[in-house]
Amino acid sequence: MIRLLALLRTERGWMLLATVLGLATILSGVGLLMTSAFLIARAALRPSIAEIQVAVTGVRFFGISRGIFRYLERLVSHEVTFRLLTRLRVWFFRAVEPLAPARLAGTRSGDLLARVVADVESLEHVYARLLAPPAVALLTALLCAWFFGRWDARLAWALFGALFAGGVVLPLVMQAAGKRIGARLVIVRAELSVAAVDGVQGLADLLIYGRAAAQQEKLGALNREWTHLQRRLTSLNGLGEALLGLCQAAAVVALFALAAPQVTRGALDGIMLAVFTLGVLACFESVAPLPQAFQNWGQQRQATQRVFAVADVAPAVPAPLRPQPLPETHDLTLDDISFRYAPEEDCVLRHFSLQIPAGARVAIVGPSGSGKSTLAQLLVRFWDVTAGAIRLGGCDLRELEPHALPRVITMVPQQPWLMGATLRENLRLAKPDAHDTELLGALAAVKLERFVDSLPEKLGTWLGDQGLQLSGGQRRRLALAQALLRATPVVVFDEPTADLDPATEREIMDLIWSLDAARTVIVITHRPIALDRASQIVRLG
Template identity: 40%
Template sequence: MSGLWRFVRGGGRARTLGSVLLGAGTVLASVGLLSVSGALISGAALKPESLLVLLPLITSVRLFGISRAALRYGERLVSHDLTFRLLGRVRGEAVAHLARVAPAALVGARGGDLLARVRSDVDELQGVYLRLFAPTLVAALVALVTVALVGFVDPRLAPVTLGLLGLAGVALPALAVRAAAAAGRAQNAARAELGAATLEALHGLPDLVTGGGRPAAEGHFARLLATLEAAETRRARVTGAANAARDALGGCGLIAALLLVGQGVAQGETSGPLLAASALGLLASFEAVGNLGSAWATYGSLRAAAARVDGLRALRPAVEDPERPVNLPADPTLRFEAVRFRYPGVETDVLRDVNLTVRPGERVALVGPSGAGKSTLLGLALRFWDPGAGRVTLGGVDLRDLILADARSRFAWAPQQAEVFGGTLRENLCLAADATDDDLLALLGDLGLDGLLARLPGGLSGWVGEYGAQLSAGERARLSVACALLRPAPVLLLDEPTAHLDPANARRLLRAVEERARDRATLLVTHQPELLGPAWRVVGLG
């Protein structure tokens, strides 16, 4: 329970108290409306000598009817505003934390699973306040008022009412939580797996269709859907049983009021209109506790969603900002000094005693077999990880002594797997820095992307497709290099930018890098050293 309470705190005491009071006022207005209506009908049936006797009851019916609508509107307005604020805070914290731990802590994570946690699981948490905490507090307030009122009419009815409301508001939700816990966990797990599998299937759809993987994928989805259906069916059965028990308890309350207060009416101790008022009012009070059983049946699902969101918060970043940071040096010289590194869980070093210096204006190309640690070296420069031994310095200052954002601001990086966002060509380019259309056109021309500009409807305003689906692998790589060249950083890191290019386009790209990054320290990873010109210093790894 304490784990869920964390998702309620922070909404503001005034909003929380206001929401609960408005909710309790709404239910009590319903109780008053039904009670007064019963008293009015009973009083009218007694044929009073003057209708003026019924005027207070008539006025009360109007008052409770209008106030119920107004209170309900206010309660929904405040409670949903509170809920959306809480969800916005939780989702914002989750996304911000992912940004802090990326990319090292997310290696091996499934994109669909992360999306499900940030979106579906956080959305599920809106029920923590709307379905659990607020209704429970409202039910407690309404139960106290109801017991006090029926006790005023007939003291014998007060303990009966308290017992029935206790069964409906405490025992029934507790049983529902226990019965639906496993189903809720299974439902959340199946939803998350279904979301992740769907995203992966959409990304790999061409391979599934052409490679004969369709039957296996369909079978996997069928099993996931069957699991989800079974979990939802189990939870629906618990909800149905809780609703049936709620109605039965409400009926018992009605019968108890008719018997006990009716006995007082028969003995002349209680007026007739109070019989209808107490019976109908008691029945209406079950509105406050009636849905708690079905609501708390979702407790297992909510707790599972909270655990999955907390799982994101449990991810620890591989690097942290220093406690006493050093000022960013003006000199952008990049140096690796006796660097050793191994990935977590791996027994052998990827890099061993690497020494390398890249000064402003120098062009250094890293070559070597796959797995030699070339891309890893770029990752250490970007401080995705810290070396196990040795150090990486910028202008003579250890990167670990610099604020992370400051250190990374000195680098422009074109990754091996070029990321292209759904949008226009211009929007993707201007993520790195603002530039005029003339500058963008000139840069794309230097990189050999004239054909892309001619092919895309709208040129720079042309949509590149989701994940750059309208672009070839070579075009995505050159677009990534263009973004790196646009970024005003003194150190340029390029990870296999020519891997998907023919020799002519590869040489054209390298010439553009030489011309446009003339004064930068440039570190290039390549498997094609034969394409390099004399300006490049080649360093072997592995």
């Protein structure tokens, strides 16, 4: 948590402003009721109109200011929230970028990454839901207690004690009471959601294998438990709110019992009796959001731990101390390399050697599990070899600056990724300064010209999850167009034709083999087809 706060201290100015505005909102409410009480009590003594003029002005002021402060406070605290989000995202991205893809689970299971991202995003609420409520409540309590204490210290302690009981002790007790239900609720929710996914996505299988009724029964049982637990938790929260109300009533009674004898004795102006009583009623508003803040504390702490656990991982490919410049020649040498993903696992590649001269056309074939994709990932240094060395133009890959390597080697991955952005922006990832004519040229080369022409927004068409969905073949072609635009001396294709129908497969392979002859082309595939144009065929496994 401390690390998180240290990370977010850049936004402290905004946070301070939001806190002050939050305090001003609550104090306006307190002020409105106290000045109103003062006004009425004073007026009851029938003074001249001039004597209550100040109170009238105060009432009007607080009447207007509260709404305005509330509005500003909500705007500023949302501003804070979004600023924190930006800060967190950039920080997390910078922390995670060196880890990709080897140390990032994202390559193997996308949902794990999605979960961490959800954690990162949930931390945006750290101010509004976690820091602000206690800060505002504490400041309100201190200021009100100070104000009451100007007349009698006992009043201050009574007020502070009641606020503490209602704002801190009560939420803690209620949280302890709801802990078991809450823990079970999390489990049941997860089970229910799995059962729902299984039931919907697996419905065909369930029907054929005669298990639909059983699944429906299971869903029903989980549904009953889940709604029942939720009902109990809601009732418990209702009890907490009711007890807070009782605290408030007890505070009013206590303040009255302390102040009334003083009024009788003449030590305290009777007007203040009304002022204090209504003041107490109003300042309980500040502790109302505290139970929620307590509930959030646990969640936010866990989210923080998970996020830092990811960000603290050491990268799999350390940057060299003294990076070498990129070599002039681009011959690749795989010198007796071995590789395993983790020390406890078996070697995926064992004592493998290969020479790939610049301009060669190499096909690497073998059954699944023979280490072909691993080899591709080693070439672009997603991982470092466990033993042996890969050399580019005689220079060990580990000696090169990691960010320089993509200028020489491009790999087209098995499942090309497209950014949620326009077609133009996706292509420009490969060549940022490329002009539209150049982009269209690359698209023509991969035979996507007519497809792009058919799009209503041409190069401006949005791709990705929330845009146009492309077929597997179209994605491959786009990735190929990117590789063409990059024009690096070495291009590696990892399974360029998996899942494609035979006709498309043939076309893609033709495109790959007809790349400019000066470039080294390495094709990795489990389907040994259309390899007639390879200058070298290597079998793995």
